[in-house]
Amino acid sequence: xxxxxxxxxxxxxxxxxxxxxxxxxxxxxxxxxxxxxxxxxxxxxxxxxxxxxxxxxxxxxxxxxxxxxxxxxxxxxxxxxxxxxxxxxxxxxxxxxxxxxxxxxxxxxxxxxxxxxxxxxxxxxxxxxxxxxxxxxxxxxxxxxxxxxxxxxxxxxxxxxxxxxxxxxxxxxxxxxxxxxxxxxxxxxxxxxxxxxxxxxxxxxxxxxxxxxxxxxxxxxxxxxxx
Numbered sequence: 503x504x505x506x507x508x509x510x511x512x513x514x515x516x517x518x519x520x521x522x523x524x525x526x527x528x529x530x531x532x533x534x535x536x537x538x539x540x541x542x543x544x545x546x547x548x549x550x551x552x553x554x555x556x557x558x559x560x561x562x563x564x565x566x567x568x569x570x571x572x573x574x575x576x577x578x579x580x581x582x583x584x585x586x587x588x589x590x591x592x593x594x595x596x597x598x599x600x601x602x603x604x605x606x607x608x609x610x611x612x613x614x615x616x617x618x619x620x621x622x623x624x625x626x627x628x629x630x631x632x633x634x635x636x637x638x639x640x641x642x643x644x645x646x647x648x649x650x651x652x653x654x655x656x657x658x659x660x661x662x663x664x665x666x667x668x669x670x671x672x673x674x675x676x677x678x679x680x681x682x683x684x685x686x687x688x689x690x691x692x693x694x695x696x697x698x699x700x701x702x703x704x705x706x707x708x709x710x711x712x713x714x715x716x717x718x719x720x721x722x723x724x725x726x727x728x729x
Contacts, residue, residue, distance in 0.1 A: 505550040505622055506530045506644050510540045510566070511584070512559055516607070520553060520584075523611040530644075537561035541569075544576060548646040551618060554601075556585040556592065564599050571600040575646065578659035580621045584609060634669045636729050637716050641669055650711035660685070661704040668717065668727035677724040701725055 507529050509520045517533045524531045532549070534540050536559045540552075552570075556563040563583060570576040583596045588606040596604050602621045605614055633642040640649045643666055648655040657665065663685050668676070676684070678694035686696075705714040718728045 504528050504530070505618070506547070507532070507551045507553060507618075508540060508543060508549040509533045509553045510535070510537065510558065510563070511553070511555040512536065512557070513555070516555070516584075519611070520614075523615065527615050535559070537563070537566040540566065544570075547644050548576060549579060550622065550643075551580040551582065553614075554581060554583050554585075556583060556587050556596065564596060567596070567599040567601055574658055578663070582614075582617060582621060584614065632670075634666075636669055636672060636727075637713065638711075639669065639713055639716075641666055650708075650713055653711060655707055655711065655713075657707050658703065660700050661707060664700055664704055665727075668725070672727045672729040675720045675723050675726045681724065697725075 507524055509517055509524075509531060511517050511520070511533075512535045514535075517535070521531050521533055532543055534543055538560055554563045554566065558566070561569075563585065567581055567583075570579060570581070581601045582603045582605060583601045584605045584607065585592070585596075586607045593604045602624075603617050605617060633640070633644070635641075638650055639655075641647075641662075646659075646662060648657055648662070648665065664681070667681070667685050678697040681697050682694065701717060701719075705717050708714040708717070716728050718726050720726060
C-alpha cells in the first residue's frame with residue numbers, strides 16, 4: 503500500500519535511512535527535524551502516516567501527537583513513534599497520547615515497513631491515495647482537499663474517507679456493513695446506522711455545490727456514488 507509519509511526526527515542519519523528505505527518501498531516521503539517544521543508541512547498537506555521521534559528540539563513528539571489529535575483535519579493521520587526511548591512507560595504514554603504503534607531504535611527497516619502496512623490496513627484497509635476527479639468534484643487524499651469547480655468543500659476526516667472510497671468505486675452499490683469494513687476498518691465496533699449518520703453529514707457538506715445528489719441511496723441495500 504503506497505502512502506505519503508512525513509518523517510520527523512532530529513538525527514540527519516536517521517532521516518536519510520528512513521527516506522532511502524521508504525522511497526525504495528514506493529512511498530512518498532517528506533522530512534523535517536522538529537515539531538514546528540512538521541506543523542508547517544502539515545498545513546500544506548496531510549500525510550497518510552507520521553514517523554515520529556519522541557525527543558525533538560522544542561515541542562516533544564508526544565505533545566505533537568496530542569496536538570494533532572485535537573484537530574479534525576489531522577486526527578486521522580496514522581502515527582508510529584520511532585524513538586530511542588525504550589522504556590515500557592514511554593511506550594504506554596505514546597500509545598495513550600494517540601500513537602498507533604511504537605518501535606524502538608535501532609530498528610530493522612523491514613520490520614518498520616511491515617508495521618506501517620499493518621497500521622495502514624487497520625486504519626483504512628481499502629482507502630486509495632490517488633487523486634480522483636468526477637462529476638465536477640476533485641478529491642486529493644494527499645492534501646485532504648475536495649473542490650467543486652473552484653470552491654473548496656470542508657469535510658470531516660470520516661466523511662472525507664467515505665467520499666474517497668465511493669468516488670474510487672463509482673456506480674457500485676455498497677452495503678452498510680461493507681462500508682464499515684472498507685472505510686472504518688475490520689476492527690471497528692460500530693452499528694450500521696453510523697454509516698447513515700455520516701452519509702447524511704457528507705450530503706449536507708456537498709449540498710452548496712449541488713453534489714449531494716451523487717450520493718444515492720439504494721433502498722434495502724446501501725449507497726453508491728453516481729457519476
